[in-house]
Amino acid sequence: MLKRISVQDAVGTQLAHDITEIRPGEFKGATFRKGHTVCNEDICHLQRLGKNHLYVIDLAEDEIHENEAAAVLAGALAGEGVAWVNNPKEGKIGIKAAIDGLLSVNTAALAAFNMVEEVMCATLHTHTLVTKGKLVGATRAIPLVMKRAPVERAAAIARQNGGVLSVRALRKAKAGIVVTGSEVFNGLIQDRFAPILTDKVTSLGSEVAGVTFAPDDADLIRQAIVSHLENGCDLILLSGGMSVDPDDVTRQAIRQAGATEMHYGASALPGAMFLSAWIGDVPLLGVPACGLYHRTTVLDLVLPRILAGERIGKKDLAFFGHGGLCQDCPECVFPYCAFGKGA
Amino acid sequence: MKLFHELLESSAAAHGHLCPGQVVGVRMAMLGCRLIGLDETTQRDQIKKLIVYVEMDRCTADAVAHVSGVKLGRRSLKFADYGIMAATFLNLETGKAFRVVSTEEARDLATVYAPEVSGKSRQQLTAYCCMPDSVLFRVQQVRVPIKPVDLPGPTQRKVTCGSCGQVVRDGREVVSGGGYVCRPCAEGAYFSNAREVTWADMNWAPGEAPELSASHDHGHHFKNPGKRHAEVIALR
Numbered sequence: 001m002l003k004r005i006s007v008q009d010a011v012g013t014q015l016a017h018d019i020t021e022i023r024p025g026e027f028k029g030a031t032f033r034k035g036h037t038v039c040n041e042d043i044c045h046l047q048r049l050g051k052n053h054l055y056v057i058d059l060a061e062d063e064i065h066e067n068e069a070a071a072v073l074a075g076a077l078a079g080e081g082v083a084w085v086n087n088p089k090e091g092k093i094g095i096k097a098a099i100d101g102l103l104s105v106n107t108a109a110l111a112a113f114n115m116v117e118e119v120m121c122a123t124l125h126t127h128t129l130v131t132k133g134k135l136v137g138a139t140r141a142i143p144l145v146m147k148r149a150p151v152e153r154a155a156a157i158a159r160q161n162g163g164v165l166s167v168r169a170l171r172k173a174k175a176g177i178v179v180t181g182s183e184v185f186n187g188l189i190q191d192r193f194a195p196i197l198t199d200k201v202t203s204l205g206s207e208v209a210g211v212t213f214a215p216d217d218a219d220l221i222r223q224a225i226v227s228h229l230e231n232g233c234d235l236i237l238l239s240g241g242m243s244v245d246p247d248d249v250t251r252q253a254i255r256q257a258g259a260t261e262m263h264y265g266a267s268a269l270p271g272a273m274f275l276s277a278w279i280g281d282v283p284l285l286g287v288p289a290c291g292l293y294h295r296t297t298v299l300d301l302v303l304p305r306i307l308a309g310e311r312i313g314k315k316d317l318a319f320f321g322h323g324g325l326c327q328d329c330p331e332c333v334f335p336y337c338a339f340g341k342g343a
Numbered sequence: 344m345k346l347f348h349e350l351l352e353s354s355a356a357a358h359g360h361l362c363p364g365q366v367v368g369v370r371m372a373m374l375g376c377r378l379i380g381l382d383e384t385t386q387r388d389q390i391k392k393l394i395v396y397v398e399m400d401r402c403t404a405d406a407v408a409h410v411s412g413v414k415l416g417r418r419s420l421k422f423a424d425y426g427i428m429a430a431t432f433l434n435l436e437t438g439k440a441f442r443v444v445s446t447e448e449a450r451d452l453a454t455v456y457a458p459e460v461s462g463k464s465r466q467q468l469t470a471y472c473c474m475p476d477s478v479l480f481r482v483q484q485v486r487v488p489i490k491p492v493d494l495p496g497p498t499q500r501k502v503t504c505g506s507c508g509q510v511v512r513d514g515r516e517v518v519s520g521g522g523y524v525c526r527p528c529a530e531g532a533y534f535s536n537a538r539e540v541t542w543a544d545m546n547w548a549p550g551e552a553p554e555l556s557a558s559h560d561h562g563h564h565f566k567n568p569g570k571r572h573a574e575v576i577a578l579r
Contacts, residue, residue: 108455112478115448156477315459 001063002145003056007046010038016057017066017144018090021049030090034067057145064148066091069119069141076155077113077121077139079104079163088140095137097130101167102308105137109157110164116154118142123165125341129304130167137165170307173206173235176228180240180250182215192292193239200299201237204307209233216241221253225284229257234282235306237299242273242288251275254284263314267321268340271298276312283312295332298324301340344373344382344410347472354409358402363467367428367479368406371443374476375432376411378441385412390419391495394433396487398425403445418495433487435494440487449479490514504528 005013014037018030031049032042038054046054059065064072067088074084074093083098097103105126113121123137130136141151158164177197184191194211201208209231212224221241228236241250251264259277264286266274270293275286283306291297301320302312310316323342344350350369355361372395376382381389395413397404400422407430413419428445449471453463456470456478471479492499492514502516503509504525517529526532 108452111455112448112452112474115446115452115478153477153481157475160475160477319458 001058001060003058004053005056007038007043007052007054010046010054010056011040011043013038013054013056016055018088019046019049019051020090055144059145062148063145064141064151066141066144066146069146069151070139072151072155073119073121073139073141073158076158077137077164079166081167081169082136082163082165091144092138092140094135095139095165097132097134097136097167099167099169100131101129101169102304103128103130103136104166104168104308106161106164109160112157113154113164116150116157118146118150119154121158121164124336125338127301127305127341129335136167168308170204170206170304171309173201173307174209174233175201175206175235175237176209176225176231176233177201177211178221178224178228178236178238179211179213180216180221180238180253182217182247184240185213185215193287196291197237197239197287200303201235204304206235206307216247216249218249218253218256221250222256225253225257225279229279229282236282236284238275238284238286239291240289242275242286250286254286257284259284261313263312263317266298266302266317266324267319268298268301268317268324268326270294270296270326271301274298274302274317276302276317278311294326294328296326296334296339298340300334344376344384347373350410354406357409358405361468362402363464363471364402365406366468366471367445367449368403369410370471370476370479371403371430371445372407372410372432374480374482375407375430375441375443378443378482379432379434379439380437381434384410390417392434392436394419394421394435394487394489394495396421396423396431396433398423398427398429398431400424401428403428404430418493421493431485431487433489435489440485442483442485444481444483446479446481449474452478 002016014035015032017034019032020029021031022028057065070088070091070093071086074095078084078095081097081099081101082095084093084095086093103124103126105123107126110121110123113119119141121137121139124130177194179191179193183189191213198208210228212227214221214224225236238250238254241248251262254262254275254277258279260279262275262277264275266272270290271288273288277284277286285299285302287299291299298320305312320340321342323338324340326339347369350373351365354369355365358365375395376384381393383389384393390412393411393413395407395411397407397420408414408420411432429442431440431442433440450467452474453467453470456474457466460466460469498512500514501510501512502523504511504516505522506524506528509525511523511525515526516523517526519529
């Protein structure tokens with residue numbers, strides 16, 4: 001229960017919550033912290049902040065203070081690979097990445113959590129690459145004092161399947177690259193794909209074990225794939241031959257190499273002619289020619305998720321659609337934009 | 344208690360179709376029975392310990408009754424006409440009661456729990472299967488002061504309406520002018536202009552009663568259900 005008292009009568013009482021001060025362009029934060037004992041000198045400062053009355057808290061058994069609620073909520077929201085400190089500021093607790101990796105947000109549980117009255121949690125988009133220490137979410141109870149039951153129900157919802165927020169480390173893959181195209185194989189043009197793909201792989205902490213060049217010949221491309229597999233590669237990237245021309249035989253080659261699962265086409269631009277296939281547990285990613293031109297393509301959406309242990313299938317490629325249209329900004333801020341994160 | 348999918352299948356068969364309300368009802372009953380500590384409510388040793396109050400006459404109500412085994416005629420199923428997607432489960436032995444309320448937000452959340460499913464009804468059905476209880480329901484512990492005249496068991500009380508002469512059971516009469524009156528006479532009824540009539544073939548009777556055996560839990564059972572079935576077919 002909250003009791004309202006005049007600020008002049010508040011000397012000697014303890015503040016029920018942090019009091020925020022905003023000086024435009026200069027400062028926003030808690031000038032007075034919860035539990036601070038009000039003294040004579042504080043009265044004028046509080047009045048300048050527009051506080052003529054303060055709350056004194058007398059919690060009933062079934063009530064909970066916002067700070068305690070925030071800790072209950074943060075504890076339930078936090079899954080593996082994230083960390084939080086029980087030091088609420090203005091009632092809020094931030095949840096940070098405890099490791100480098102891929103943020104995973106259980107969006108259904110998050111929506112269900114936020115549908116509970118008087119609690120909230122806001123996060124970065126799921127599937128965002130984050131580094132250790134990055135703020136990935138924050139939570140709070142909305143009122144200063146609330147009933148305990150909704151907080152506990154929200155916490156139960158958040159706890160489903162191990163928390164709403166988690167960060168998964170990327171595995172270190174041994175990648176094999178197959179650059180297809182007779183024009184490159186025969187030296188008519190210089191390859192630019194291999195360095196681009198190598199850079200994408202190594203920037204995620206994996207290594208490239210070998211690059212093979214193959215002409216537009218399904219059997220030779222198949223042989224290149226098999227050779228990488230025999231060499232112990234657990235990730236294969238293929239460039240070129242993904243389009244609609246008669247010379248585009250990469251898909252045929254992947255099938256001949258023994259792909260058990262193959263999905264052609266992704267609902268993202270750039271990257272519509274992307275191909276995702278599996279030979280056993282080894283993913284094969286077919287990168288269309290857009291990868292030569294655009295800094296960010298569907299490969300940047302799929303590769304981190306593959307390395308985080310996801311088996312990307314038809315549904316995942318389809319769900320890129322909403323938010324899957326890259327704006328091709330002059331200054332790219334990916335992964336901190338909505339590209340490919342609408343699902 | 345049987346597994347969820349078995350219960351859903353038999354509930355849908357009994358109700359006539361599979362719908363989101365069946366999923367909610369099956370889960371509501373599973374949760375409600377679990378909360379009051381009864382896990383086999385259709386078994387003889389538990390069947391008389393349970394009373395369920397349903398607050399809506401929708402698909403969910405049938406599923407709740409099917410799974411929990413309560414029946415209107417056994418007085419274990421009560422209908423509170425509130426239009427609320429809720430049911431209260433009362434353990435008569437312990438007095439413990441929980442009201443399980445289906446959340447409105449679960450409807451909005453169907454799109455996020457089953458985004459790959461198109462069609463509102465199919466999407467809700469799929470989503471309601473995979474949502475945790477904490478999202479699908481809110482639960483209140485409640486006290487249910489049940490009157491002796493509402494309990495299962497033989498009729499405790501009968502009075503005759505002083506206005507129309509109808510016998511009224513189980514204390515449903517109204518005291519009026521120092522006597523007892525049935526509710527239709529006292530308050531008006533869901534029908535009006537009642538006029539007694541005759542009808543065609545009004546002397547039809549089924550014939551001999553089937554062979555019956557006394558049962559331990561309630562009333563009698565057919566001794567030979569197969570024979571009865573044959574008679575029913577012959578009558579047609």
